[in-house]
Amino acid sequence: MGRIILAILVAVFAVPIYFLFLRSSPPVPPVDLNEWWSTALSKSKQDDSIKPFKVEFSEVMIKDLKERLRDRHPLAPPLEGVAFEYGFNSKHLEGILKYWAEEYNFSEREKLFNKYPNFKTNIQGLNIHFIRVTPEVPKGVELVPLLMLHGWPGSVREFFEAIPHLTKISKDRNFALELIIPSLPGYGFSSAAVRPGLGADKMAVVFRNLMNRLGFKKYYIQGGDWGGLITSIMAIQFPEEVLGLHTNMPFLMSPALTFFSVLGSIYPPMVVGAETRDRMYPLSKVYGNLLQETGYMHIQSTKPDTVGVALSDSPAGLAAYILEKFSSWTRMEHRSKADGGLNFRFTNEKLIDNLMMYWTSNSATTSMRLYAETFNKRYFGLNYNEIPIKVPTCMIQAKHELAYVPRWLLKTKYVNLINETILDDGGHFLAFELPKIFSEDVLKSIQSFREWHRNNNEKTEL
Numbered sequence: 282m283g284r285i286i287l288a289i290l291v292a293v294f295a296v297p298i299y300f301l302f303l304r305s306s307p308p309v310p311p312v313d314l315n316e317w318w319s320t321a322l323s324k325s326k327q328d329d330s331i332k333p334f335k336v337e338f339s340e341v342m343i344k345d346l347k348e349r350l351r352d353r354h355p356l357a358p359p360l361e362g363v364a365f366e367y368g369f370n371s372k373h374l375e376g377i378l379k380y381w382a383e384e385y386n387f388s389e390r391e392k393l394f395n396k397y398p399n400f401k402t403n404i405q406g407l408n409i410h411f412i413r414v415t416p417e418v419p420k421g422v423e424l425v426p427l428l429m430l431h432g433w434p435g436s437v438r439e440f441f442e443a444i445p446h447l448t449k450i451s452k453d454r455n456f457a458l459e460l461i462i463p464s465l466p467g468y469g470f471s472s473a474a475v476r477p478g479l480g481a482d483k484m485a486v487v488f489r490n491l492m493n494r495l496g497f498k499k500y501y502i503q504g505g506d507w508g509g510l511i512t513s514i515m516a517i518q519f520p521e522e523v524l525g526l527h528t529n530m531p532f533l534m535s536p537a538l539t540f541f542s543v544l545g546s547i548y549p550p551m552v553v554g555a556e557t558r559d560r561m562y563p564l565s566k567v568y569g570n571l572l573q574e575t576g577y578m579h580i581q582s583t584k585p586d587t588v589g590v591a592l593s594d595s596p597a598g599l600a601a602y603i604l605e606k607f608s609s610w611t612r613m614e615h616r617s618k619a620d621g622g623l624n625f626r627f628t629n630e631k632l633i634d635n636l637m638m639y640w641t642s643n644s645a646t647t648s649m650r651l652y653a654e655t656f657n658k659r660y661f662g663l664n665y666n667e668i669p670i671k672v673p674t675c676m677i678q679a680k681h682e683l684a685y686v687p688r689w690l691l692k693t694k695y696v697n698l699i700n701e702t703i704l705d706d707g708g709h710f711l712a713f714e715l716p717k718i719f720s721e722d723v724l725k726s727i728q729s730f731r732e733w734h735r736n737n738n739e740k741t742e743l
Contacts, residue, residue: 306667306668306669307664307667307668309517309518309668310482310663310664310665312482312485312486312518313486314486314489314490315405316405316483316486317405317406318405318406318407318466318474318475318476318479318483319405319406319407319472319474319475320406320475323406324406327403327406328403329402329403329494330402331400331401331402331494331495332400332401332402333398333399333400334399334400334401334410334470335395335399336391336394336395336399336470337391338387338388338390338391338637338641342641343387346381346382346596346640347382349595349596349597350378350379350381350382350596350597351382353378353595353597356371356374356375356597357371358371358372359371359372364616364617364618364619364621365605365608365609365615365616365617365618365621366616366617368601368605369600369601369602369604369605369608369621370619370620370621371601372619373619373620373621373623374597374600374601377600377604377623377629377632377633378596378597378600380629380633381596381600381629381633381636385629385630385633390630390633390634390637393441393634394438394634394637396441397412397413397414397441397444398412398413398414399411399412399470400412400413401470402491402494404487404490404491404494405486405487405490406474406475407466407471407472407473407474407487408471408472409463409464409466409471409472409487409491410437410463410464410469410470410471411437411461411462411463411464411491412437412440412460412461412462412463413459413460413461413462413495414444414448414459414460414462415459416448416449416450416457416458416459418450418457419450421455422450422454422455422456422457423455423456423457424456424457424458424459425456425457425458425459425500425501425727426458426459426461426492426495426497426500426501427447427458427459427460427461427500427501427502427503427723427727428461428462428463428488428491428492428500428501428502428503428512429460429461429462429502429503429504429508430463430465430488430502430503430504430505430507430508430509430511430512431462431464431465431468431504431505431506431507431508432465432504432505432506432507432508432509432530433468433506433507433648433649433651433652434602434603434606434607434635434639434648435506435635435710435713436464436468436469436635436638436639437462437463437464437469437638438631438634438635438638438713439635439710439712439713440460440462440712440713442712442713442716443712443716443717443719443720443723444460444462446716446717446720446721446724447460447720447723447724448460454724454728456727456728456731458723458724458727461491461492461495461497461500463488463491464638465484465507465508465511465648465651466479466484466487467479467644467647467648467650467651468638468639468642468644468647468648469638469639469642469644470638470642473644473647473650477654478654478659479650479651479654480651480654480655480657480659480660481507481510481511481514481651481654481655481660482514482518482655482660482663482665483654484511484651485511485512485514485515485518485519486518488511488515489515489518489519489522492522498522499522499523499524500522500523500524501523501524501525501526501527501727501730502515502516502523502525502526502527503526503527503528503723504528504529504530505528505529505530505709505710505711505712506530506709507651509528509529509530509531509532510532510655512526512528513526513528513531513532513665513670514665516670516671516672516674517665517668517670520671520672523672524672524673524730524734525672525673525674525675525726525727525729525730525733526670526672526673526674526675526695527674527675527676527677527722527723527726527727528674528676528677529676529677529678529679529682529711529712529719530682530709531676531678531686531691531694531695532666532694533666533686533690533691533693533694534666535666535667535693535694537690537693538686538690541690542561542564543564545561545562546562546563546564549561549562552687552690553687554687556703557685557687557703560680560685561685561687567684570613570683571683571684574609574610574613574683577602577606578652578656581649581650581652581653582652582653582656582657583653585646585649585650585652585653586646586650588602588649589645589646589647589649590646592639592645592646593643593645593646596636596640599636599639599640599645600633600636603635603636603639604621604623604632604636605621606709607623607627607632607635607710608621608622608623609621610681610683610708610709610710611625611626611627611681611708611709611710611714612625612681612708613681626713626714626715627713627714631713669693669694669695669696670694670695670696670697671696671697672697673697673699673729673730673733673734674695674697674698674699675698675699675700675701675702675722675725675726675729675730676691676695676698676700676701676702677701677702677704677711677719677722678701678702678703678704679704679706679707679708679709679711680704680705680706680707680708681706681707681708681709682707682708682709682711683709688701697733699729699730699733700725700726700729702722704718706718
């Protein structure tokens with residue numbers, strides 16, 4: 282009996298040791314820098330120019346939208362005593378739809394979307410929309426480029442309140458940020474692929490090519506949600522170009538994480554400190570929340586075009602589907618509030634701004650395809666999850682993010698993790714929710730990257 286117990290203990294500790302320290306990393310998969318995502322005809326007419334772009338809410342679109350909002354089928358009333366536990370509360374949705382149809386100022390919001398310079402350029406057959414903000418800098422201040430990527434169901438709108446903080450000139454810094462903020466392919470005003478395969482790894486190539494098109498051979502990158510995964514892959518694919526990675530949603534999908542998460546449920550101090558223990562345990566609560574909040578992921582990873590029909594045809598359906606995420610992903614306890622806690626940090630105006638990015642561009646279906654193009658056999662067979670990131674990395678983990686990973690485990694993936702900020706506030710849409718705190722962390726991280734390169738005698742010429 283004693284030998285059996287000893288064998289079990291050896292196995293229990295041998296498995297994580299193997300995955301953490303002994304297993305060799307898979308090679309970085311080869312990438313095709315010129316893979317074409319549009320029609321063959323468009324390839325023969327390729328245009329590399331960068332053109333100004335203006336967001337326009339046409340009168341025809343506005344009229345059609347208002348009619349759909351007003352002439353829709355009646356919503357089923359919510360169950361008695363139910364807030365957002367069954368999904369978006371239809372009683373509260375009525376008020377949001379009324380606001381969208383009658384109070385949302387389309388002309389003023391159109392001006393907001395054009396507040397910062399918008400552009401388009403064709404990358405690998407995709408017309409990529411991006412915002413570029415270039416502050417004027419005094420002598421002695423270096424202008425450095427930062428690529429910022431959003432996720433689903435967000436958009437470039439998430440970053441608008443952060444832009445003034447990020448581009449502010451300070452006497453305490455000898456650099457200033459030039460921001461490149463694109464819409465992901467198939468999102469907002471960026472065109473979608475015409476054939477399957479444009480997963481997160483392929484988008485990483487698109488954005489590397491975008492930065493090169495703009496003249497940046499070295500640059501910093503930032504991302505959350507899908508943006509966090511895409512920028513992580515960029516750091517693997519192009520380590521000689523990426524000077525530093527900042528993320529507000531680190532990705533770690535490994536057997537070691539699962540093993541230690543389960544082991545920590547028996548004795549949490551073995552895995553996580555007391556100050557962040559409630560973010561990982563009890564597992565029943567954490568896994569319960571994940572099960573309740575990730576049904577959309579399975580749908581979008583398997584049948585995005587089916588649900589896309591409803592969201593593309595009905596603004597009411599689009600609002601319920603997307604804004605539900607801005608409720609629970611800001612704070613899980615908002616599910617028990619009659620209004621979903623939507624105005625806890627966001628105004629109706631800001632929330633509808635984000636909806637307009639999907640509605641006016643008819644990108645609900647094409648945006649959701651990213652799940653099907655990434656969570657599949659092709660992508661997982663590339664083993665990006667097992668390849669360490671050597672680019673210097675900083676991250677910020679919000680209190681109410683969907684998942685939390687302790688630093689010592691993150692360092693198995695992000696081997697040059699030089700700074701981690703643990704917030705006692707904030708949720709999934711951090712730049713949108715707490716723009717000042719988010720921006721300060723990004724700026725602090727860029728400073729840390731620059732110091733890291735100097736200390737390691739790295740060349741950082743841009």
